[in-house]
Amino acid sequence: KAGVTQTPRYLIKTRGQQVTLSCSPISGHRSVSWYQQTPGQGLQFLFEYFSETQRNKGNFPGRFSGRQFSNSRSEMNVSTLELGDSALYLCASRGALAGTDTQYFGPGTRLTVL
Amino acid sequence: DQQVKQNSPSLSVQEGRISILNCDYTNSMFDYFLWYKKYPAEGPTFLISISSIKDKNEDGRFTVFLNKSAKHLSLHIVPSQPGDSAVYFCAASGRTNAGKSTFGDGTTLTVKP
Helix, strand or coil, X not given: CCCCEEECCEEEECCCCXXXXXXXXXXXXXXXXXXXXXXXXXXXXXXEEEXXXXXXXXXXXXXXXXXXXXXXXXXXXXXCCCHXXXXXXXXXXXXXXXXXXXXXXXXXXXXXXX | CCCEECCCCEEEEECCCCEEEEEEECCCCCCEEEEEEECCCCCCEEEEEEECCCCEEEECCEEEEEECCCCEEEEEECCCCXXXXXXXXXXXXXXXXXXXXXXXXXXXXXXXX
């Protein structure tokens, strides 16, 4: 089975711009979660989507939004970029409804805001 | 308030010896715990998990121990190999909420040949 894929892998933007990141989960997985990792920090939860519905949301401002499509692919959007948004954005997918399914991560998108 | 803490930012061990990575949590609602390994420029790779109904889980060289009363878990790697050198993250979630995991800040393990 192919793993979680994320595009693009690297992105450079300037302050005030907006950006859209894409995530394709493992085939058959219906849950997609997004995390932000900044230098020296652990992963901070952004949100989770399941069957096109947002299930959980972390403590991030409204500039961070997401959506999920019927094929389970997900996109994350950040509007009005700030320097502090520079980070590695990771998406993770998991399978069924069972709460203890393991999350599998993609390679991440490295976003640099200048 | 950091709910999952990995108090050792780094750990260095000799090849062949045991590596012990520690993790503490504060939220008593957590009942599912995972360890991930991460290399630079890659996403975290799942290593091993444990649910709160167990106190130990083994998978090859990796064993996770859970002490619920102390809200503490540890990952043992025996024997350690140079390829184990990476950042290790501890994560926790509620049983019905595995899509929202809370991560520690990571411990960088270096295994010296």
